[in-house]
Amino acid sequence: MTEKLSEETRKTLLQPLYDMGWSMVDDRDAIAKTFKFADFADAFGWMTRAAIWAEKWGHHPEWDNTYNTVNVVLTTHDVDGLSALDVKLARKMDGLAG
Amino acid sequence: MTEKLSEETRKTLLQPLYDMGWSMVDDRDAIAKTFKFADFADAFGWMTRAAIWAEKWGHHPEWDNTYNTVNVVLTTHDVDGLSALDVKLARKMDGLAG
Numbered sequence: 001m002t003e004k005l006s007e008e009t010r011k012t013l014l015q016p017l018y019d020m021g022w023s024m025v026d027d028r029d030a031i032a033k034t035f036k037f038a039d040f041a042d043a044f045g046w047m048t049r050a051a052i053w054a055e056k057w058g059h060h061p062e063w064d065n066t067y068n069t070v071n072v073v074l075t076t077h078d079v080d081g082l083s084a085l086d087v088k089l090a091r092k093m094d095g096l097a098g
Numbered sequence: 099m100t101e102k103l104s105e106e107t108r109k110t111l112l113q114p115l116y117d118m119g120w121s122m123v124d125d126r127d128a129i130a131k132t133f134k135f136a137d138f139a140d141a142f143g144w145m146t147r148a149a150i151w152a153e154k155w156g157h158h159p160e161w162d163n164t165y166n167t168v169n170v171v172l173t174t175h176d177v178d179g180l181s182a183l184d185v186k187l188a189r190k191m192d193g194l195a196g
Contacts, residue, residue, distance in 0.1 A: 040149075040152070040153055040158045041153050044145075044146075044149045044153070047142075047145075048142075048146060051138075051142045054138070055138055055139050055142070060138045060164070060165050061163075062162070062163075062164045063162065063163055063164075064160070064161065064162030064163070065159075065160075065161055065162070066158070066160045066161075067158050
């Protein structure tokens, strides 16, 4: 079962994501990051690769795209907050963008 | 050259889009529509098909996706408002969703 991150666990798991440019969303237990790409094709290509992992893991982002920019918000609706799935997807998104 | 829609032209071109669920965005010369799909794979599959047309035409949407929902805003930055390209892309998006 997916569980909400404990206070102890989140310190360990979230700091490396903060270091990668993720931040907590105001008034939500969710993390966000803005990804910038060379152009639309590059941005949407990255979204497509991320989408395949999201679908494979049954865990989907909230995201918007305008040209070369993608804003991502990750949270786990089932637990009304952050779970390990968000950390996993955030790391994958960073890896795919890297 | 891309030109902003004239008052006369926009009446003719926009009414069929309003009939399809598009509406004007508040405080912007832009049109918007929310597309609903069966699930994430269906929503993102549609986005992918629309993205290919957008890239082909060099005219890109502002859009966000959460699971089975995609909110689209179309406008033409070069003319600071609606152009025929927005109408063309809106029709294509409707066609791809239909």
